[in-house]
Amino acid sequence: MCELLGMSANVPTDIRFSFAGLARRGGETGPHADGWGISFYDGRTCRSFHEPEPSARSQLARLLRDMPIKSRIVVAHVRKANRGRVSLENTHPFSRELWGRRWTFAHNGQLKGVKRLPLGGFMPIGSTDSEHAFCWMLGRLQARFRALPRPETLDRAVADLAGELHALGVFNMLLTDSRTLYAHCGKRLCYLTRRAPFGKATLIDEDWQVDFAEETTEHDVVTVIATQALTRDECWTDLARGDVLTLRDGAIRLLRPANLA
Amino acid sequence: MCELLGMSANVPTDIRFSFAGLARRGGETGPHADGWGISFYDGRTCRSFHEPEPSARSQLARLLRDMPIKSRIVVAHVRKANRGRVSLENTHPFSRELWGRRWTFAHNGQLKGVKRLPLGGFMPIGSTDSEHAFCWMLGRLQARFRALPRPETLDRAVADLAGELHALGVFNMLLTDSRTLYAHCGKRLCYLTRRAPFGKATLIDEDWQVDFAEETTEHDVVTVIATQALTRDECWTDLARGDVLTLRDGAIRLLRPANLA
Incomplete structure (x- = not known):
């Protein structure tokens, strides 16, 4: 398996604290030593960092701890390979x-039989089930909409596609x-969700505490x-199987499978 | 304008020496201070680093000097913006x-009127002429070939498309x-091209000399x-306007416009 980390915020926000916790799980406090990656959005694109090596021992991951890249959307992953060899692809x-x-x-x-799903205009570069699922989703969206739909329309379409993949196995996705x-x-x-009044938080995976009141504004x-959970002194909410969460500017909307019927 | 750096090699090769020279031109020995990027291939994908800031003063670019990423194909760029604002996109x-x-x-x-060229399946994310030209090229290739053609067939097609863009202005491209x-x-x-017997080389943009005989094997x-030119004691060959060079495993093949008629 692997571990995921995502962030959505209404102001460009520094993810280093959370990423430090995740990165330790890539070969130190966790077994996800087969590669790591993180993408920081800036406008309609992102800067991404990938290595097919353990994040816990990565010089690049260490650099990212020293280099604040503020972003409103971040997606990160540490990998424990099951399908697909350890490689950058x-x-x-x-x-x-x-x-x-x-x-x-x-x-x-893992998604049983996902590679039998027919692809559209996007092809995998590597050999994982995951990338096949991603290409299938994008191909379906491209076939259905001529241009980027309104967010609420896209929410529904993404939730429907995620539901189809959910039926094939375990589909924890960002x-x-x-x-x-x-x-x-x-x-x-x-x-x-962190918002005012901000408090302190301490990582589970290493001895690092942040007082968010010092790092943020009230808005x-x-x-x-x-x-x-990445911190030991905050209240994390578990999602249920099949839940889809949409996050815009840090605000969440939960779509439970029942809502989607 | 901007500056380009590319590398093709028959073994995974460390580009740090050449990149160090280019990076200095991003705001120190050259005026290309509006962003930089470098992509290192590994199999069918690459790891890429981008910043909309001067490479000469970048913490990330400095890290890449300390971190050997060996690759057989590298593409790098330092930007002096003309069309399109300074941004990651x-x-x-x-x-x-x-x-x-x-x-x-x-x-x-610069490519006059390039944005009037109709696009296929690829759309620009940013607003540069360059990205439009790239999307146009890929769309044309996708429309022409159902799957990746043989290298020699692709060479011809790429040269033809490059020739069309050449007619619109200045098209130095990797x-x-x-x-x-x-x-x-x-x-x-x-x-x-560096091959045995290897010698020494010294950067133009900073005081760094490498003895490639110590870094390489005879093959x-x-x-x-x-x-x-990035070095002052090696013999660089100028290309002529309209020349297309194909590089595979470090070996070059020159297609002059006359050959393409």
Whole structure:
């Protein structure tokens, strides 16, 4: 399996604290030592960093701890390979351009038979189930809409596609079109929203505490979503299987499977 | 204008020496301070680093000097903005997936009326002429071939498309499909091939000398291509306007416009 980390915020926000916790799980406090990646959005594109090596021992991941890249949407992943060899081609997050925006996708879980799903205009570069699922989703969206739909219309379409993949196995997913961060809970995902009044938080995976009151303004809204809680003194909310969360500017909207019927 | 740097080699090769020279031109020894990027191929994809800031003063660019990323194909760019504001979206190299491979493109020059060229399945994310030209090229290739053609067939098609863009202005370009590195000289590009017996080289832009005999084996073949020579004690060959160079495993093949008639 793997672990995911996503962030959505209403102001450009520094993710280093959360990423430090995740990165330790890439070969130190967790077994996800087969690669890592992180994408920081800036407008309709993102800067991405990928390595097919353990994040816990990565010089580049260490540099990212020293270099604040403020962003409103972040997607990160540490990998424990199951399908697909350890290689750069198989390292999440994956990205593609659609409708003049860079889309980014990261997944943990397994999807039985996903490679039988027919592809449209997007082809996998590597050999993971995950990238196939991503290409299938984008191909379906491209076939259905001629241009980028309104966010609410896209929410529905993404939730429908995620539901189809959910039926194939475990589909914990983060996806963004540069406007909205989508999360689908196949088995395990949790989130928290930080807003005023801000407090302190301490990482589970290392001895690092931040007082967010010193780092933020009273208008900041920041939602962090992860496979497992990253801090030990905050209240993380678990998602249920099949839940889809849409995050825009840090604000969340929960689509439960029942709502989608 | 901007400056380009490309490399093709028959073994994974460390580009730090050449990149150090280019990076200084991004705001120190040269005026190209509006962003920089570099893509290192590994299989059918690449790891890329982009910043809409001067490379000469970049913490990330400095890290890349300390971190050997060996690669057989590299594309790098330092930007002096003319069309398109200074932003991550407008920072070269640009990349897209086509036929299950990541393609990468960097350009310097100006192309009059390029935005009137109709696009196919690829849309620009930013607002540069360059990215429009790249999307147009990929759309034309996708329309013409159902799958990745043989390298020699693709060479011809890329040269034809480059020739069409050459007619619109200045089109100094690097493009790769992960197998071949293509270079088109619109006005100014030069290259050199390093092979046994290897000698010493000294950067023009800083006081750094390398003895390649100590860094290589006798079978290594490495071709470097750049807007302007990067070393002062090696013999760089200028390309002529309209020349297309194909580079595979460090080996070059020159297609002059006359050959293309």
